Amino acid sequence: MVKMSAIYQGEKHCEATHEPSNSHIVTDAPKDNNGKGEAFSPTDLVGVAAGTCMLTTMAINCEKEGVSIKGSRVTVEKEMSANPRRIAKLNIVIHLPQNIPHDYRKKLEGFALNCPVKASLRDDVQMPVAFHYDM
Template sequence: MSTATARYAGNLRTEATHVASGNTILTDAPVDNHGRGEAFSPTDLVAASLGSCMMTIMGIVAERHALDLTGVRWEVTKHMVAEPRRIGQIDVTFRLPATLTEKEQTILENAARTCPVALSLNPEIRQEVRFLYE
């Protein structure tokens, strides 16, 4: 069974549907590459996927250790390079509770860095990950 189906909507836009749930994602080419920038670009989704995957794996580990990470926030920043046009770096900054012990912090940070997306990205894509405990 397919993971997703997709269609080209014209005007540099696509619509992908998650087969199991029916949820859809729209993409638009970025402004700096002939698009309108009115939705995630495909490379924006890669960056967002990295942060979401890291958080999901931290969430799984947190449940195992009876830690509540509800409300944890993160930001991702994608840096493109020109030749060839591709993602050169993704920065991810997590804002986690200051109440986590040093051991819990280490467990969560290790979990994040070993998420499937992080391990699947081309090694030429630099991943800068910061964990702020606030």
């Protein structure tokens, strides 16, 4: 179990703390929902959590097999639905090293597509994932 906490600071800003490491992040409501958009929104964090979870899950499994994906990167574009307001779609693009063996790529992609964050989201959240071996 990991304990996290957050304090509402006013003006739709929160400061969250990851208690084991004492690291902090701040959130703000997005401009299209009465905020200033000065930081990640809570739904932005869900999007970046999905992308970083995919990278992390690939890395954990790759390291066990002696494959490095160091320097890989992910971009996430979040689309919201209006009514009800919720995440409708996360467009995820993962850039990986060119030197990943072709016969290993499907296995690597499977690690990403089965990450815990993706598995935790509703089935009706669209989450197309594109893999590019271009680094």
